[in-house]
Amino acid sequence: MKTALIVGANGVIGSNLIKHLSGLDDWHIIGLSRRGGINKDRLKFISVDLLDPQDTLRKLSKLSEVTHIFYTAYQDRPSWAQMVAPNLAMLVNVVNAIEPVALNLKHISLMQGYKVYGAHLGPFKTPAKETDAGHMPPEFNVDQQHFLEQRQQGKSWTWSAIRPSVVGGTALGNPMNLALVIAVYASISKELGIPLRFPGKPGAYDKLIEVTDAGLLADATVWAATQPQGANQAFNINNGDLFRWNELWPKIAAFFEMETAPPLQLSLQTVMADKADLWSSIQEKYSLQRHDYADLSSWAFGDFVFSWDYDFFADGSKARRAGFHRYEDTEEMFFRLFRELRQQKVIP
Incomplete structure (x- = not known):
């Protein structure tokens, strides 16, 4: 059995990840959100403020069974620059709480988007490719990936960065x-x-x-997190039309x-x-x-x-x-x- 920690469990992406994993026989699921949720068979929710490192540590430091972290949380702010600190902090707080206790941690999946390519700023190179050059910061998706790349050095777990278009759910x-x-x-x-x-x-x-269908996105996210070819890679995920x-x-x-x-x-x-x-x-x-x-x-x-x-x-x-x-x-x-x-x- 594998145990998925879904960060941002009530969002359109996180909720579809729960739906997808619930249909598989070999997963236990832990959902994190500020609002919590209704526990079901092989699914439990934890209400936590991920911007509070103490609350995050207190709520997550006993989750030694976690094998996969699916990070889909997002905090909106009035400007792109203001988004960096809270969105990076939430990811850092989760990893700081889980990595020391989850000795069987296999993978951390990071949900990104086309902001990595500057799509939110104006016309960008299309079709965008995972190998495209970066753009002038600030951009929290990029900072989050850099954090995982540095943190993963010398570790047995791997990461993936999933980049959907606008998600339909x-x-x-x-x-x-x-x-x-x-x-x-x-x-x-x-x-x-x-x-x-x-x-x-x-x-x-x-x-x-x-656009990217939320069900397709969940399928692709789990695929990248569990297949060797997904290790330490970024993938654009879209409907294909x-x-x-x-x-x-x-x-x-x-x-x-x-x-x-x-x-x-x-x-x-x-x-x-x-x-x-x-x-x-x-x-x-x-x-x-x-x-x-x-x-x-x-x-x-x-x-x-x-x-x-x-x-x-x-x-x-x-x-x-x-x-x-x-x-x-x-x-x-x-x-x-x-x-x-x-x-x-x-x-x-």
């Missing part, structure tokens, strides 16, 4: 859930009787983009049985700020689960993604060459996620 209360942004935006637009307009920059409507919003957006509108209209650039963070009461009435009208409006969608993240008026994709062939061969159809992924949100009574 259904976890609520997550700051980076694009499918939920689109689903709530479409549901509110439909209730108001207006067409589903693409709200991003005009130049973003026809650029090439890709590309799309343009100008082709996919009308299909999304059709799924919600809506008309479209020409794109109109909006700040979702601004125009959706006053829609909490409307959403409450939608929940009542359609007998939805009473999730808090603020927990449903991160409009700032939607604005961020829809502002990419440049191509946004990476070369995923390194993982394929190393033995990970799963693909996902992105259109079907979005429709499946929308159906799941309906089944969970999150949206009408």
